Amino acid sequence: MKIIGLIIALSTGVLLISATGDFPGWADPASPASTHLSPHFIEKTMEETSVPNIVTAVLADYRGYDTMYETAVIFTAGLACFILLRIFVREEPEDRLYRHVLTGVTVRVKEGAKLPPSDDFERIDATWTPPDLIIKTICRFLIPFIQLFALYVIAHGHHSPGGGFQGGVILGASIILLAISQDLRTSVRRMREKLDAVLCAVGVIIYAGTGALCLLLGLNFLDYSALASVLHCDPVTARSHGILIVEIGVGIAVMCTMIWIYNNVSSTGKYDEGL
């Protein structure tokens, strides 16, 4: 098997390297990729959409359909992880452990017994270890700034590198950081599973709904200049605003999908303490 694989990989590699003879050279300004469609994007983006970041304009406006289905794909991936892994009915261990947060006293609750209603107790597993104080404190300090930066990346995607995908991943990473630095239950308390799943779908709906709104206003699907009458601005500025709305939808969908996938994969669908 090893030899067959090596032969396949080597022969494909040699074939591809021999084909590079026809490829344009490194950073050639006259290469086919740079001469047909891209000059139009570079020269016309500003007057057609008033967005200086060409990547954002092409992503959310010229190739709006592509990005919409890309968002649908990652939503489907999150859903697939959930369906594959999530376990709802499972055998509860006979004794459940609860830890009093302030004093650190652990209480063992027998099967059928109930804990006095109090917010001071948190559920823990038998393998629970206290989170490292330094890591916990540093993450507590960092997470708000990470989230603020993520919002900046989403909102400033028109003028600097950034946009919904990048900002959404950073937002998701901030919640995942909380789950890594403490445990999964802490992060799930902040970002409930239901909220996460609903927001994931809401992100896709914001995108598709913006497109449908353009349709209702009498222009093509995802043609944001139709929003001019709603937003009270000229059609070119309306395109810029439409891109922002869509990017927010993408950001929400990506954030929630990242958290959803992480929660399911790291706890194998049990939503206990995770890693």
Place this chain on the structure above:
Amino acid sequence: MGDLIQIVVAKYNYWIYITLMMIGLYAMIVKNNLVKKIVGMNIFQTAIILFYVSTGAKRGATIPILEHGHGEHGAGAHMIHAVDYINPLPHVLMLTAIVVAVATLGVALALAIRVYNRYDTLEEDEILAQIREK
């Protein structure tokens, strides 16, 4: 000799991506462990992302964000030349591809976890042997 160096300088980026891609392909075909196969798939995807981004490069051009894009836009405020900015299209395509790569990685790992729960192993030959026994 000079010609050879010219060819190497013009084409070495493609050779690097092809090497990376073949490492990924080899891992996907040969490796016995499912997680190693998934890692191979990721290396393969990374090679393709690098390839696409490199096709967007232009000598002497800057990132595809228009200068003086703020403030007075419109008629003749600033002439925009396509040669001054790198090709934005591969960047757009790969932006979405990176996120989709993460999503496929998540689904692949979820499947691997299900396989592990069922067969108590991630080695392909042991899984196949267990399937044949039944």
